[in-house]
Amino acid sequence: MLFLLLILLGAGGVLSTGIGLYVICYHLLTADIPAGISHPLKLRIFHCVLLLFMTWGKVLEALKICSLPRFVRFMHDLMPVKQDPDVVVTDLRFGSNPVKLYQPKTSSLTPRTGIIFYHGGGMVLGSLKSYHRICCHLCKVSGSVVLSVGYRQLPEHRFPVPEIDSFASTVHFLRSLKDYGVDPARVVLCGDSLGGTVAARICQKLEERQDLPKIRAQILIYAKMQGLYFQLPSYEQNKNVPMLTRRFATYCFSQYMDINPAWEHVIFKGGHLPTESWEKYRKWLDPENIPQRFKQRGYRPVSRMPLNESAYLEVGLRLERATFPLMVEDEVVARVPEACLVTCEYDFLRDDLLLYKKRLEDLGVPVTWHHMEDGFHGVLNTLTLRFFQFPCSARIMNVIVHFIKGL
Template sequence: MPLDPAISQMMKYMGQRPALNEHTLRHIRGLSEAGSRLLGQHAKPEPVGRVVDITIPAADGYKIPARCYYPEADMDVYPVLIYYHGGGFVLGSVQSHDHIARLFCKLARCAVVSVDYRLAPEHPFPAAVDDAYTSLLLVHRQASEHQWDPERIAIGGDSAGGNLAAVASILAASQQGPAIRYQLLYYPVTDMGGDYPSKQSAEHSPLLSTDDMAFFSRCYIGEQADPDDPRLSPIRYGHLEQLPPALVITAEYDPLRDEGEAFAERLKEAGVPTEAARYDGMIHGFITFPQLLPQGMQAIEQGANALVQAFRMDE
């Protein structure tokens, strides 16, 4: 179907975004933060029970910031979603995705741990992967201290964060780590070395162009990393049957569409219960604008409903 008319209106509201490779990283991050503030002015934050900021110690002594959200319902322990924000491994923060974390907390009636993993190029691959997996280990190990249920842990993210969620699931499976109840993946990066039609047709795609992807890739992996490494390309993992059930949501006008859908298909072929949903007329990043795009809210609600069902298993 054609690009949804609401996209054009939204882009007009936000203003023209310059090419990333034409500006300094500091300027790019400033523009990204300004966009988040603009979105915040348009949206009223969803109320939740409480919000607590914590730090997660990494192996090298770094303290990973994380923000924990709890629903208004009073429970002894809460099922928990660990969420990794998008931004090409270069942009984004717990603040830029605060509204998304709040929505999942309220709609799925679960705790949400939003992880502020280290960003490239200051911290290239595998720093973000290490932070993602370290966060998962801490949530499982310290569950009783934070009222999290160690038996009901889900993991999710959008774009680069979807990649980190899938990779953390792989590390948990391959290293006998915590059991993960569910993967919630929004237009994830799944194949760093793959060549897909959706990439070729998205040279000037709104919010994520082929030039943008090349910029993010240079910042994150440079020239040395192997794109066949499952920590970069989860679709290349040789034992996908070990992974937890998943919901993979893609957008029609997104260069990452085909690799996300290919990953969902590979999971299905491996026998993993997997639901795939493409939102026609939508672009990369559309769940970031639930107040402007009804489909963004619909996709978040679909993910929240999937979490509710996953957390109810075995009850």
């Protein structure tokens, strides 16, 4: 029995060493760390940790022990949570949806600004716990009441579950603002990555509701705004930049939309859409809408490949029917509240938000835009990590707080 135990321990050690070496080699061979990113070694460490979690997740999933998304979130949530003495945190449930309420401990003679925050993570990473530090800090420095919204995630739940769950929690909160000391005239929706997508869609949907307080503003941080066109400059320039490489983005998107990742090549060449569909959406998605300055870093326009009928029937039709913020009609987008948009130069999804920025401006919606020249996707999550914090994360928080205080 002891001999068998020693064999198992030895095999586990060999496997762990092998996986660690694989992750390091894979990172060194594939990752692109642009010279414009400050503290490149930190980014390499973060990327290796993510790759390690992903690789172990694949192993455990293959052994039918645990799904990859569940394992990655479990490891992500192991980060210790530090309580702030100046913020009162309350765990609640709005129906079946978990939420966290953050309130400044100091009393206020007037109702406070309310911020509804939707976390990112592509349904693989991200949770109420992993975003605790961000929401706590946002509450403290802005003096606002922050509601962090939870939603069901992969592997059991896919599109459009995050939007459905988040919309239900948002409506519940909007109907109870007085209970939480929130000014109905100053409610802001905020989200990063997929959370930004959700925030933008909920803003659009709430414009149809006359029974709820009007949203004052929306804050979208490196959000995904469309799911049809994958030949934008940033998709090529930043395809190997951590923390959202093309490979990881493809995994998250295919799982989220429940499509076969084997169609990746066809999708990124535009072969999943017929010409008539592309012409319909071209006015919103054409790379010509991207300012020239963002095309100077290794971008060459690529011709769309001929239509792959099978890809269109299995993927294209589904993506056309999905509702992304950038694909909504003008009369809806024109009514959304003013926006604060944050983009990062080295973000795979950078151009999605640049397209939405132009669309909002063309329709007369006020836009405050901040571009982080040294930023990358997910950098806000390093906020308050001390040694591993990137300066860019603090600048993003500062511009968000400044925008909120100016409302």
